[in-house]
Amino acid sequence: MKHALIIGNWKSHKDVSEAKKWFRELAAAVSSSDASEVILCPSYQLLPLCQEEIQQYQLHWKLGAQNVSPFPAGKHTGEVNANQIKDFAQYVLIGHSERRNEFNETDEILFEKVKRVREVGLTPVFFVQGRKTPIPEGINIVAYEPTFAIGTGHPDTPEDAEAVAHYFKSVRHVPTVLYGGSVDDTNVNLFMSCSSIDGIVPGTASLDPAVFARLTHNA
Numbered sequence: 001m002k003h004a005l006i007i008g009n010w011k012s013h014k015d016v017s018e019a020k021k022w023f024r025e026l027a028a029a030v031s032s033s034d035a036s037e038v039i040l041c042p043s044y045q046l047l048p049l050c051q052e053e054i055q056q057y058q059l060h061w062k063l064g065a066q067n068v069s070p071f072p073a074g075k076h077t078g079e080v081n082a083n084q085i086k087d088f089a090q091y092v093l094i095g096h097s098e099r100r101n102e103f104n105e106t107d108e109i110l111f112e113k114v115k116r117v118r119e120v121g122l123t124p125v126f127f128v129q130g131r132k133t134p135i136p137e138g139i140n141i142v143a144y145e146p147t148f149a150i151g152t153g154h155p156d157t158p159e160d161a162e163a164v165a166h167y168f169k170s171v172r173h174v175p176t177v178l179y180g181g182s183v184d185d186t187n188v189n190l191f192m193s194c195s196s197i198d199g200i201v202p203g204t205a206s207l208d209p210a211v212f213a214r215l216t217h218n219a
């Protein structure tokens with residue numbers, strides 16, 4: 001079976017007690033023989049707690065931040081910079097359509113964020129909404145998430161996701177391409193059996209520990 005990269009995107013969900021409960025239930029449900037590689041992306045303030053929980057339950061997972069400041073450390077009230085993230089996470093999600101649409105993040109801002117993340121040795125996971133989305137030079141992980149499929153229960157077809165993933169691999173030379181948008185434990189295998197898709201990005205399906213455990217098992 002293919003080694004799947006699974007990025008769980010909690011978005012703006014869960015407080016401390018909910019996160020603790022999630023790990024407790026997840027640990028009881030997850031199988032240690034699963035071959036998937038998991039990166040969990042909680043909100044910033046949960047990163048230290050998730051770091052502890054991952055250790056406690058010996059999950060061998062990694063953590064990612066859902067966002068990063070386009071600026072280095074300095075006078076930028078409310079921003080969390082890449083250097084502050086690197087104590088807790090190895091990855092940063094950049095260019096999600098929710099950031100582009102709700103917070104007006106432009107390609108220029110997103111490219112700056114990629115620079116900041118690389119300066120401190122973190123790995124950017126760059127989101128694209130289709131073939132036309134510009135990507136920074138040398139990006140290693142791209143997540144294809146068509147906006148219509150996000151949180152709707154209507155994923156893209158595996159054929160279309162495969163075609164877009166194939167394009168980013170063969171034409172844009174991106175080594176790792178993921179698909180996200182209404183992936184759950186019942187359809188994950190359809191996407192993972194596409195030859196150009198290396199992993200998936202569940203949002204809604206990462207919130208319930210039983211569903212997420214099944215998803216990592218079925219990937």
Ligand code: PGA
Nearest residue numbers: 150151181182202203204
């Ligand atoms: P969804 O979200 O799985 O709820 O569709 C995916 C995402 O936005 O990363």
